[in-house]
Each structure stands twice: as structure tokens, then as C-alpha cells.
Amino acid sequence: MPTSEAIRLPSLTPGTEHRLLKHRFGSGGRSAYIQAGLHADEHPGLLVIQHLLSRLVALEAEGRLDGTIVIVPFANPVGLGQQVFGQMPGRYNLANGENFNRNFPDITGSLEQAIDQCALEKNDVAVFKTLFAAAMDMPPPLEAVQANKYWLLQEALNHDILIDLHCDTSSILHIYANHDQRQRALDLAAATGVEAVFLEDEAGGFPLDEAYAKAWKTLHRRGLVDTAHLGFSATLELRGQADVEDDIAAADAQGILDFLQHEGLISGEPATPLRHERIQVYPLEGVSHLKAPGTGIVAWKKRIGEAVTRGELIAEIVALDLAPGAARQAVTSDVDGILVARHHIKLARSGQKIGMLAGTTPLPGRQTGKLMGI
Numbered sequence: 001m002p003t004s005e006a007i008r009l010p011s012l013t014p015g016t017e018h019r020l021l022k023h024r025f026g027s028g029g030r031s032a033y034i035q036a037g038l039h040a041d042e043h044p045g046l047l048v049i050q051h052l053l054s055r056l057v058a059l060e061a062e063g064r065l066d067g068t069i070v071i072v073p074f075a076n077p078v079g080l081g082q083q084v085f086g087q088m089p090g091r092y093n094l095a096n097g098e099n100f101n102r103n104f105p106d107i108t109g110s111l112e113q114a115i116d117q118c119a120l121e122k123n124d125v126a127v128f129k130t131l132f133a134a135a136m137d138m139p140p141p142l143e144a145v146q147a148n149k150y151w152l153l154q155e156a157l158n159h160d161i162l163i164d165l166h167c168d169t170s171s172i173l174h175i176y177a178n179h180d181q182r183q184r185a186l187d188l189a190a191a192t193g194v195e196a197v198f199l200e201d202e203a204g205g206f207p208l209d210e211a212y213a214k215a216w217k218t219l220h221r222r223g224l225v226d227t228a229h230l231g232f233s234a235t236l237e238l239r240g241q242a243d244v245e246d247d248i249a250a251a252d253a254q255g256i257l258d259f260l261q262h263e264g265l266i267s268g269e270p271a272t273p274l275r276h277e278r279i280q281v282y283p284l285e286g287v288s289h290l291k292a293p294g295t296g297i298v299a300w301k302k303r304i305g306e307a308v309t310r311g312e313l314i315a316e317i318v319a320l321d322l323a324p325g326a327a328r329q330a331v332t333s334d335v336d337g338i339l340v341a342r343h344h345i346k347l348a349r350s351g352q353k354i355g356m357l358a359g360t361t362p363l364p365g366r367q368t369g370k371l372m373g374i
Contacts, residue, residue, distance in 0.1 A: 040079025040090025045165030
């Protein structure tokens with residue numbers, strides 16, 4: 001039977017309480033941690049998690065769990081409580097404007113010191129997790145959102161696999177992962193039907209998956225762990241904010257379970273082999289963020305997932321305050337690749353990001369460590 005736990009966060013206001021829920025399935029062996037809703041206005045993953053929970057209850061009852069799987073069904077209760085006239089601005093903390101998935105704790109300094117002070121055997125994953133736990137052994141922050149980040153990273157570092165479920169405003173399925181884990185990122189993509197995988201060394205902003213990966217990369221850089229034993233983290237982007245449908249969520253949940261089965265956490269014969277032929281890998285340095293050249297309505301000429309070529313018309317900005325018949329402003333592609341995402345709000349301000357393109361060639365000006373938007 002699964003076990004459940006509630007983690008209390010510091011109170012934001014008198015008389016209120018926020019809690020994180022954690023459900024644990026299976027025991028022993030390798031382990032995976034999956035969460036959704038860190039950006040509280042991204043809801044596809046919340047429904048996918050519910051399908052995962054139902055399937056995991058059945059799999060555990062069938063005795064098919066060969067490892068441990070921990071699920072946090074909503075990773076940001078503070079963000080879920082933010083309402084402005086009925087709308088949920090769940091990407092940013094209204095208290096200070098900070099992105100909820102940025103500035104997670106960095107344990108690498110403490111980890112480097114611990115490595116220097118003890119003799120470690122290569123690929124001793126159990127000991128490495130003990131080192132991570134020791135590096136996180138500090139008083140939790142007193143502020144609710146920072147305490148939330150502290151707890152999420154502490155939990156994630158207990159596991160061999162971290163899958164963080166997100167979505168864009170309107171986009172195709174895609175994955176963000178690390179160059180060190182290219183093959184496993186491709187396996188996750190194949191299992192979940194993803195055709196676009198973005199790889200980077202350091203994205204920047206220190207989101208959860210990067211905070212997790214950086215701890216493991218510290219060991220990898222010191223020659224203490226090989227790629228086969230390296231902890232794997234990925235952000236799985238589940239299309240757009242409006243793509244919250246039962247049938248889609250059920251299929252996405254099954255894809256995640258197929259990946260975990262491929263990783264040896266679930267027993268039985270896989271329903272289908274993982275096929276990588278349709279997957280395209282893009283360097284995160286090859287991502288271009290489209291910006292509106294003026295203020296007005298965005299008239300898109302390309303759908304998400306469509307191929308684009310350099311110089312091709314992607315959209316037009318229709319100004320609302322010019323003379324009748326005034327020319328539209330063109331938005332063109334600066335890559336040969338695909339249109340990954342479009343902003344779902346069609347009224348744009350001058351300079352606003354309205355879409356995301358991906359090409360296979362790094363773009364001038366894109367710098368490692370500064371690759372993520374706010």
C-alpha cells in the first residue's frame with residue numbers, strides 16, 4: 001500500500017497553512033521522484049499525476065514495483081492560492097516577483113568540501129545520496145516559498161530520477177535535459193511521444209532540475225560516477241496550458257510509466273520498444289525567442305510544430321492605433337527549425353516574447369548559463 005505524508009510550510013498569514021503532499025509507492029531498489037504544478041498556472045501535469053497515482057496503486061497491488069516511486073501531486077501550494085480577480089498568476093511569486101522555478105538552493109560548495117574530506121568509491125550511489133542529504137542538513141528557510149524550494153530539492157536528491165512536469169502557454173510536447181544524460185532524455189522522449197529534446201550544460205536561473213543535475217555533475221566531474229549511474233533530471237513540457245484533457249493525460253501518464261519500466265522500476269514486458277527515429281535534439285543555445293516588433297494583435301502565419309526557415313514569415317503584428325490601411329509589422333524566423341511555442345494571448349506589447357523557435361545550430365549571443373527566460 002502507498003504511504004502518504006503532509007509537509008507543513010511556514011505560515012504566510014495568521015490563520016492560514018500551506019502543505020505539500022507526498023505519496024510513496026514501492027520500496028527499495030532505484031527510485032524516481034515526479035512532481036507537477038511548480039508553476040501553479042500550468043495544469044496539464046496536475047491531471048497527469050492523478051492518472052499516475054491510480055496506475056501506481058494498481059501496479060503496487062499487482063506486485064510489479066521493483067523500485068520506489070515518490071509523487072508530489074502539487075509542488076507549489078502557495079502559487080495555487082494566488083488569485084487576482086479570479087485569475088491565477090502562478091508562474092511568479094506575487095510577494096517579490098520571483099519565478100517559482102528559479103533560485104533553488106545550491107549545495108555544490110558543501111558537496112565539494114565533503115568530497116575532499118572522505119574516501120569515496122566510484123558509483124557508490126547510496127553514499128552519494130548521503131552526501132547530498134548532509135549538504136542539505138541545514139535549518140529550513142523561515143519563509144514559505146523558500147522553504148518549499150528547500151523541501152522539493154531535498155526530496156529530489158533522494159532519488160535516481162527526477163521528472164518535473166510543466167507546460168508552455170501553447171506548445172508541442174518537448175523536454176529539457178542535460179547533455180550528460182542525452183540517451184536517457186531520448187528514452188523519456190520516445191516513451192512519451194516527444195519529438196523535440198533540448199539539451200544544455202547549464203541553462204541558468206537555477207531551476208529545480210538544474211539544482212539536482214549540478215549536484216550529480218559535481219561528482220561526475222570528479223570521476224566518481226559514470227553516466228550509467230548518474231542521477232537523471234528532466235523537465236517534461238506537456239504542451240500548452242489549455243491541454244488538460246483526460247485522454248491526453250492518461251496517455252502521458254502511461255508514457256511516463258513506460259519510461260520507468262524501461263529504467264527497471266516496474267516489472268513486466270514493455271508494451272512497445274522505445275523508438276528514437278522521429279526525435280530531434282536541439283541545443284538550448286539554438287532556441288530563439290520571438291519578440292513583437294510593435295504593439296498590437298498577433299496574427300500567426302505558422303502553427304506550433306510546423307517547420308520554419310530563416311527569413312520566413314512567422315507572424316504579423318496588427319497595430320490598433322495607426323491610420324486605416326497601415327502596413328502590418330512582420331515577425332520572421334532567424335533559424336531553420338520548428339515553431340515550438342506560441343503565446344496564447346494575442347494582444348502583444350512591443351518587445352514582448354510571443355513565441356519560441358528551435359534550430360539545430362547555436363545562435364550568436366546565446367550564452368551557457370543565461371539560456372532561460374524569466
